[in-house]
Amino acid sequence: DTEVTQTPKHLVMGMTNKKSLKCEQHMGHRAMYWYKQKAKKPPELMFVYSYEKLSINESVPSRFSPECPNSSLLNLHLHALQPEDSALYLCASSPITGTGWGEAFFGQGTRLTVV
Amino acid sequence: AQSVTQLDSQVPVFEEAPVELRCNYSSSVSVYLFWYVQYPNQGLQLLLKYLSGSTLVESINGFEAEFNKSQTSFHLRKPSVHISDTAEYFCAVSFIYNQGGKLIFGQGTELSVKP
Numbered sequence: 483d484t485e486v487t488q489t490p491k492h493l494v495m496g497m498t499n500k501k502s503l504k505c506e507q508h509m510g511h512r513a514m515y516w517y518k519q520k521a522k523k524p525p526e527l528m529f530v531y532s533y534e535k536l537s538i539n540e541s542v543p544s545r546f547s548p549e550c551p552n553s554s555l556l557n558l559h560l561h562a563l564q565p566e567d568s569a570l571y572l573c574a575s576s577p578i579t580g581t582g583w584g585e586a587f588f589g590q591g592t593r594l595t596v597v
Numbered sequence: 598a599q600s601v602t603q604l605d606s607q608v609p610v611f612e613e614a615p616v617e618l619r620c621n622y623s624s625s626v627s628v629y630l631f632w633y634v635q636y637p638n639q640g641l642q643l644l645l646k647y648l649s650g651s652t653l654v655e656s657i658n659g660f661e662a663e664f665n666k667s668q669t670s671f672h673l674r675k676p677s678v679h680i681s682d683t684a685e686y687f688c689a690v691s692f693i694y695n696q697g698g699k700l701i702f703g704q705g706t707e708l709s710v711k712p
Contacts, residue, residue, distance in 0.1 A: 486640075524687055524702035525641065538699070572640055585631070585691075586700060588640035 488573050488589035496597055497563060503592045505556040505573030514556040515586065516548060517572040525572055531556060532578060563596045570594070599624040603688050603703035611711050612680055618673040618706045620688030628690040630671040631700070632662055635685045644686070647671060683710045 486507045495501050505514065513532050517525035530538035531550040545567075547559040556573055570593055574586040604619040622628065629648050633641040645656040652664040662673045671688060688703040 488640075522705075522707075524705050525700075527699060530699070574641075585629075585643065585646060586641075588633075588642070590640045593638075 486573055486575055486587050486589035488571075488592050490592060491590065492593045492595075494595045494597060495560065495563065497565075499563075500559070500561045502560065503558040503571055503573075503594075505558075505589055506554055507575040507587070508554055509575060509587065510553075510577075511575035511587070512553060512578045513576045514550060515574040515576075516546075516556070516558050517574060517588075519570045519572055519591070529558075560594075563594075565596050568594055568596045599626075599628070599690060599692065599701055601688055601690055601701055601703035603686075603706050605706050606704065607707045607709065609709045609711060610678055613677045615676050616674065616678050616682075616708065618686050618688075618708065620671045620673065620703055622669050622671065622688075622690050624669075624690060624692070626692055628692055630662075630664060631689045631691065632660070632671075632673050633687045633689060633702075635687065635705075637684075641687065644673075678708070678710045680710050680712060682708060684708060 489504045515530050516528040518528055519525045527540050528542045529548045534550045534553055545562050549557040570591045572591045573589040576586040600623045602621045610616045631646045632644040634644045635641045644660055645654045645662055647654050647664045655661045660675045662671055664671050686706045686708055689700045691700050
């Protein structure tokens with residue numbers, strides 16, 4: 483299984499809502515990532531988890547709250563978002579040993595629209 | 598600081614013509630190099646990678662890239678493109694001695710293959 487599965491594929495939420503994005507992988511990767519991608523732009527790193535611990539937070543606003551319950555799951559909790567947060571949210575995973583961090587496997591993304 | 602520059606934001610080409618997508622990077626440390634492809638409304642897929650060894654790397658669908666250390670380049674080539682190659686292509690670097698697993702992406706090149 484070389485897939486990273488993200489749910490939901492599409493999400494529309496109001497600015498006062500609370501929602502969560504979910505990501506799952508069964509490749510045994512011990513690094514997991516959240517990226518944000520705006521249209522016609524490259525992905526921007528938000529968070530990195532290594533061995534289920536948060537290792538990088540790229541100064542992301544607190545209305546985004548990541549969680550890594552176990553080595554296969556990664557969540558992104560959303561609260562009080564702004565319209566400018568509308569984007570494609572991508573989850574990725576990669577091995578930590580061997581070939582290193584960069585060989586990331588990406589999910590299909592969640593298309594988030596904040597209204 | 599490390600950076601990746603993709604020299605062309607858009608590359609239009611006719612079907613069966615050759616194509617080259619250019620990528621240059623800047624780094625003071627050793628890096629891994631990657632090309633990712635993103636089809637419309639999808640996540641990113643790893644196309645090929647350079648970690649070490651032979652400077653010419655190939656993908657299963659006919660793309661190849663050559664690592665040139667002196668010119669700090671990792672250009673992507675295909676001798677004959679198909680309509681199905683239409684997509685956004687991202688060059689990326691990852692750092693062998695980093696502390697947290699960052700992929701640094703270029704701005705992307707939109708390859709448009711016309712019949």
